[in-house]
Amino acid sequence: MQRVVVITPAERVVTLDQAKQHLRVDGDDDDALIGAFIDAATAHIDGPDGWLGRAIGEQTLEAGLDGFIYDPISLPYPPVLEIINIVYDDPAGVERVLDPSNYEIRDGVIGTAWGKSWPSTRACRGHSRSVRITYQAGYVTVPAPIIVAILLMVGDMYRNRETAGSGVMSKVPMSVSADALLQPFRVYT
Numbered sequence: 001m002q003r004v005v006v007i008t009p010a011e012r013v014v015t016l017d018q019a020k021q022h023l024r025v026d027g028d029d030d031d032a033l034i035g036a037f038i039d040a041a042t043a044h045i046d047g048p049d050g051w052l053g054r055a056i057g058e059q060t061l062e063a064g065l066d067g068f069i070y071d072p073i074s075l076p077y078p079p080v081l082e083i084i085n086i087v088y089d090d091p092a093g094v095e096r097v098l099d100p101s102n103y104e105i106r107d108g109v110i111g112t113a114w115g116k117s118w119p120s121t122r123a124c125r126g127h128s129r130s131v132r133i134t135y136q137a138g139y140v141t142v143p144a145p146i147i148v149a150i151l152l153m154v155g156d157m158y159r160n161r162e163t164a165g166s167g168v169m170s171k172v173p174m175s176v177s178a179d180a181l182l183q184p185f186r187v188y189t
Contacts, residue, residue: 003064004048004076007134010057013046013142014038014150022151023158034158041153044174045146045182047077051174053187054078055137056146064129068118072111073133078187080108081136089122089130146185149178 019034020026043049046056055061055077063075068088083105086098102116110133112118121130139146152175174182 002076003129005062005064006047006059007062008060010042010046010055010059010138012038013042013057014147014154018147019151019154023155030158034154037154037157038150040157041150044153045149052182052185053189054185056139056142058136058138058140060084061135061137063133063135065131065133067121067123067130071118072109075108075110075133075135075137076187076189077137078108079137079139080105081138081140083110084134084136086110087132087134088119091120091122093122143185145181149174149181152178152181 016031016035016038019038020031023034025034042056045052046054047059048061050056053076058081061077065073083100083103086103088096088098090096096119098119102113102119103110104113105111124130156175156178
């Protein structure tokens with residue numbers, strides 16, 4: 001079982017200026033509100049808690065596993081850009097860094113290198129996170145349909161504030177158009 005946490009969140013993939021241009025807003029009075037809508041729309045679809053099941057902007061994630069029980073290991077929230085490190089607790093509970101020559105990565109999947117095997121890890125009851133894989137995920141250039149979908153959601157929230165006020169938001173509005181733009185990118189598990 002993998003548990004993923006965000007170590008370094010992504011920068012905004014839609015800028016305040018882009019959103020204001022989309023909304024046709026010239027002044028600065030609503031900047032904080034528009035920024036909050038950008039953040040809410042992005043959070044709704046991005047990363048471990050997002051509807052898309054993928055990383056949008058470049059971010060650092062850490063996947064925790066109960067051990068090296070799978071080969072290969074498929075990393076969630078693609079696209080995977082780079083493995084930063086793989087750390088594991090050996091049977092004595094000592095934290096170790098796995099030498100990169102022991103594994104290979106292809107299309108977000110990590111497998112043992114030819115002639116190598118995964119090391120033994122500490123055995124625990126329940127969820128142990130005895131293996132921690134830190135990796136960069138997200139798009140270097142975010143696809144245009146994702147940007148447009150975020151702008152559509154921001155527009156819906158800006159124009160329909162009674163369902164998306166500045167307080168607690170129960171659901172981020174997603175129009176049929178935004179849904180259609182995002183569907184090709186959605187990861188189903």
